[in-house]
Amino acid sequence: MKQKQTITQTVSGINLQAIERPLSTVDVVIFTVIEELLHVLLVTRPSEAGEPFPGMWALPGGFVDVQKDVDLESCALRKLLQKTGVKTPYLEQVGSWGGNKRDPRCWSVTHVYFALIPTPTQNLQGAHNLNAAWFPLEDHRVSVKLAFDHAKLLEAAIQRLRNKVEYTSLPAYLLPEEFTLSDLQRMYEVVLERPLEKSAFRTRVLSADLVEPVDKIRGGPNRPAQLYRLTQPQGIVYFPRTFSPRKMIE
Amino acid sequence: MKQKQTITQTVSGINLQAIERPLSTVDVVIFTVIEELLHVLLVTRPSEAGEPFPGMWALPGGFVDVQKDVDLESCALRKLLQKTGVKTPYLEQVGSWGGNKRDPRCWSVTHVYFALIPTPTQNLQGAHNLNAAWFPLEDHRVSVKLAFDHAKLLEAAIQRLRNKVEYTSLPAYLLPEEFTLSDLQRMYEVVLERPLEKSAFRTRVLSADLVEPVDKIRGGPNRPAQLYRLTQPQGIVYFPRTFSPRKMIE
DNA sequence: GTAATAGTGTCTATCAGACACTATGGT
DNA sequence: ACCATAGTGTCTGATAGACACTATTAC
Numbered sequence A, B: 001m002k003q004k005q006t007i008t009q010t011v012s013g014i015n016l017q018a019i020e021r022p023l024s025t026v027d028v029v030i031f032t033v034i035e036e037l038l039h040v041l042l043v044t045r046p047s048e049a050g051e052p053f054p055g056m057w058a059l060p061g062g063f064v065d066v067q068k069d070v071d072l073e074s075c076a077l078r079k080l081l082q083k084t085g086v087k088t089p090y091l092e093q094v095g096s097w098g099g100n101k102r103d104p105r106c107w108s109v110t111h112v113y114f115a116l117i118p119t120p121t122q123n124l125q126g127a128h129n130l131n132a133a134w135f136p137l138e139d140h141r142v143s144v145k146l147a148f149d150h151a152k153l154l155e156a157a158i159q160r161l162r163n164k165v166e167y168t169s170l171p172a173y174l175l176p177e178e179f180t181l182s183d184l185q186r187m188y189e190v191v192l193e194r195p196l197e198k199s200a201f202r203t204r205v206l207s208a209d210l211v212e213p214v215d216k217i218r219g220g221p222n223r224p225a226q227l228y229r230l231t232q233p234q235g236i237v238y239f240p241r242t243f244s245p246r247k248m249i250e
Numbered sequence C: 001g002t003a004a005t006a007g008t009g010t011c012t013a014t015c016a017g018a019c020a021c022t023a024t025g026g027t
Numbered sequence D: 001a002c003c004a005t006a007g008t009g010t011c012t013g014a015t016a017g018a019c020a021c022t023a024t025t026a027c
Helices: A072-084 A151-165 A170-174 A181-192 A198-207 B072-084 B150-165 B170-174 B179-193 B197-209
Strands: A023-034 A037-044 A061-063 A089-099 A107-115 A132-136 A211-218 A225-230 B024-035 B039-042 B060-061 B092-097 B108-116 B133-137 B211-218 B225-230
Touching: A023 A072, A023 A132, A023 A151, A023 A170, A023 A181, A037 A072, A037 A181, A061 A132, A061 B150, A072 A089, A072 A107, A072 B092, A107 A151, A107 A170, A107 B039, A151 A170, A151 A181, A151 B179, A170 A225, A181 A198, A181 A211, A181 A225, A211 B225, A225 B060, A225 B170, B024 B072, B024 B133, B024 B170, B024 B179, B039 B072, B039 B179, B072 B108, B092 B150, B108 B150, B108 B170, B150 B179, B179 B197, B179 B225
Parallel strands: A023 A107, B024 B108
Antiparallel strands: A023 A037, A023 A061, A037 A132, A089 A107, A211 A225, B024 B039, B024 B060, B039 B133, B092 B108, B211 B225
């Protein structure tokens, strides 16, 4: 499937245009927590003839647009905004997968990002989102088969997330701006899939200078709780140790 | 700088060939330790007219070859073998940087890997290596200015290496197959740029089931030392804690 | 013996885990 | 008063850091 083309530029020995280029795409693994379960956003592949994996569920993503996107991250942010309407979540590059087998059409590279957003308050009902849905993660997997190598990409993103949650403040990005320490602990527990000790958790979080109290209290049918917000919403915090001295995986 | 071309294939709404593709490259940051100092391999850019950054030092790398390379990692391994003759080092993807500014010619993406190899025994005198050289890292930098955004890429690779050394067995790949615990400790100290406690280091390494003794002793003008080798040379080992409870930086 | 490096033991500080305890609102 | 959740205090165990100590070779 070689590309016929007219040579338009010759620079020294190398003709830049003559080099066959892989296809470049960006895929985004968008995580959120709904009803105490980690969810990921999936979209359906177009079902027109000739499209690979027609109608199948896949990670949201697509081609890098060299006109619109100044760099890879802004390409990922563009796709995130398209699908969720969210503008400033946590976004991190997971890695890149490239090869001649992953897309049946040609040699392709995908650049995978993962994003964390607070529990969505409105449903995905935008014009572009009729075929998008949140899927719960059960056993590190999603209940449907995914297009391309997206199952592998999703697995890698989950691994990265779970691993990093052991020693960073990442789960704070799964919550709205103001939250209680119990809320935050719950996010850790949902992602790590194990309970944490309340006392140790609070000491750890408070001594890490991660959050600061706001002058509000959240009431309820029990003792009200102090509300906090992130001290530096832009940068994630690294804890000096992992939660429990257990083997890290990755 | 748009690409003129003949349309050769039309698939549904999208014409795959009409999409302007970024240039894909792979760069490899090859680390080794020479005389107690971390070094990195650099090559000079070609100096023909029209080449960007002619004659400047740069990370070894180049275009992904969709004919030769089945995936990104084998592309990185190919470049590593070309430059060093080494076949099975430690190789890890650091990340990808793409944008319209980083190469003056066009929108480009580079996929950065870092490799660890034992101290080279022979000089870089292969036919392709006349313009390659080992540069010591002083203060996380190299003494020469680098082409493209390679200074940033190198910085990221060093950060990754130093961060990961705190809790993994990576420095073992900077040594030959058999080594003493003192050798290993020295590799950690070189990368971390700080001394480690001998006693704590030995307990940590031995209890992690990282190495196993071989039936040999290394002599010298002092008490001879037990030789060890990696228990599982293929997989890196994660320690349950970092070396010293200090803030991690990434 | 001396020099030099290999390898061990002992004490301490830090922090996570466990778990019991107190605090404070709604009903 | 009772329930439910917020928040604290105390003890223990694991391990890194510091540092002194012993061991074994060449000379």
